[in-house]
Each structure stands twice: as C-alpha cells, then as structure tokens.
Amino acid sequence: xxxxxxxxxxxxxxxxxxxxxxxxxxxxxxxxxxxxxxxxxxxxxxxxxxxxxxxxxxxxxxxxxxxxxxxxxxxxxxxxxxxxxxxxxxxxxxxxxxxxxxxxxxxxxxxxxxxxxxxxxxxxxxxxxxxxxxxxxxxxxxxxxxxxxxxxxxxxxxxxxxxxxxx
Numbered sequence: 583x584x585x586x587x588x589x590x591x592x593x594x595x596x597x598x599x600x601x602x603x604x605x606x607x608x609x610x611x612x613x614x615x616x617x618x619x620x621x622x623x624x625x626x627x628x629x630x631x632x633x634x635x636x637x638x639x640x641x642x643x644x645x646x647x648x649x650x651x652x653x654x655x656x657x658x659x660x661x662x663x664x665x666x667x668x669x670x671x672x673x674x675x676x677x678x679x680x681x682x683x684x685x686x687x688x689x690x691x692x693x694x695x696x697x698x699x700x701x702x703x704x705x706x707x708x709x710x711x712x713x714x715x716x717x718x719x720x721x722x723x724x725x726x727x728x729x730x731x732x733x734x735x736x737x738x739x740x741x742x743x744x745x746x747x748x749x
Contacts, residue, residue, distance in 0.1 A: 598622060614735070623731040630728055634721075641715040641727040645738040647746070649707035654747045655700050657683065679703060689713075689737075692730070693723060698745075709745060711738050 591602040597612040598621060609626060611618035630638070649655075683700040697712040713734045715727035 596621065598625060616732075619732045619735055623729060626728045626731065627725070630724060637719055638724050639716070639718055641717055641724065643713040643731050643734040645711045645735065647709045647711075647738075647742050649709070649746060652748065653707070655702075655707065655709070656745055656747050657700065694727075694730075696741075698741075709742065711741060713737070 589602060589604050591600075593600045593602075597618055599608075599610045599612070601608040601610075607629070609622055611622050630636070680701060680703045682702075685698045685700075687696050687698070688694075689696055693715065695714045695716075697710075697714055699710040699712075701708045701710070713730070715723065715730075717723040717727055
C-alpha cells in the first residue's frame, strides 16, 4: 500500500509567486522587468544551493505571448482557421474550439530544446515557449540552466519578432 500526502502550496514573497507540489516548483515574477527576472534567477539558484540533494531531472523556462488583434503567426495557411469549418463540416461539428501546432527545435548554443506551441481559437492567438533543459541531476547542468532565465527571456523576445507578423 502506498500512502502519500499531496502537497499543493502557493505563496507570494517579494514579488515572486511560488507554486509547490510533490513533483514541481514553479516560480513566476509579478512583473517582466530586469529587477524581477534577475530576482527569479537568483532565488532559483539559492533554492538549489539550499536543497542540493533534491532530485532534479529537468528545468523549464516558460514564456507566453498573447497576440494582439492585428498580429498573426508567420506559419501561414497551414494554421488558417478559415479551413477548419469546411474540414469538419461533415462530422456534425459546430466549429472549432482550439487548434494547437507544436514544434520542437534544438538550439545550437545550449543543451536545451525549445518547445513552441502555437494556439489559435476564436477568442485568442497565443505563442508559448518552453526552454527545456534535461539535466538528469547533473549539478553543473542544473547550475547552468538556473542562470539562463534572463537570457532565455531575451531569446523569447527575439523569437516573437521572428515568428509573429504585424499586419
């Protein structure tokens, strides 16, 4: 018999929101500016230094960009909502709820995969980016990944410029 206690804790400290569960720690800043991004990076590193025996297999830096009304994905007609209505008309469909297209690319300069998720619905368009570090408890890789948050935020801003059209 396995009896375990489910941990779900949320706390806000100095402009950072911490969500803790049995298997993950999520830290989100109040604001996306240099002060809070560096604070997040430093707290993450200090937390790891205080808990060196915690088994860490992966680290993710996640960013979400909601497109404005006049912006579109550059991926074009492969992701065009106009096609969906005719595509699903023969299956008793009342239209679409959400379409998601996912790409994963390996970045040259790091041991990191960038997972891109393009989401499109009648109410919103959104690009999610996950910089995924598979660290497998390697302390050097963990330390390196923990100190890449600000750099990855800057990369995410570059990807937005590359992947989104202003129309």
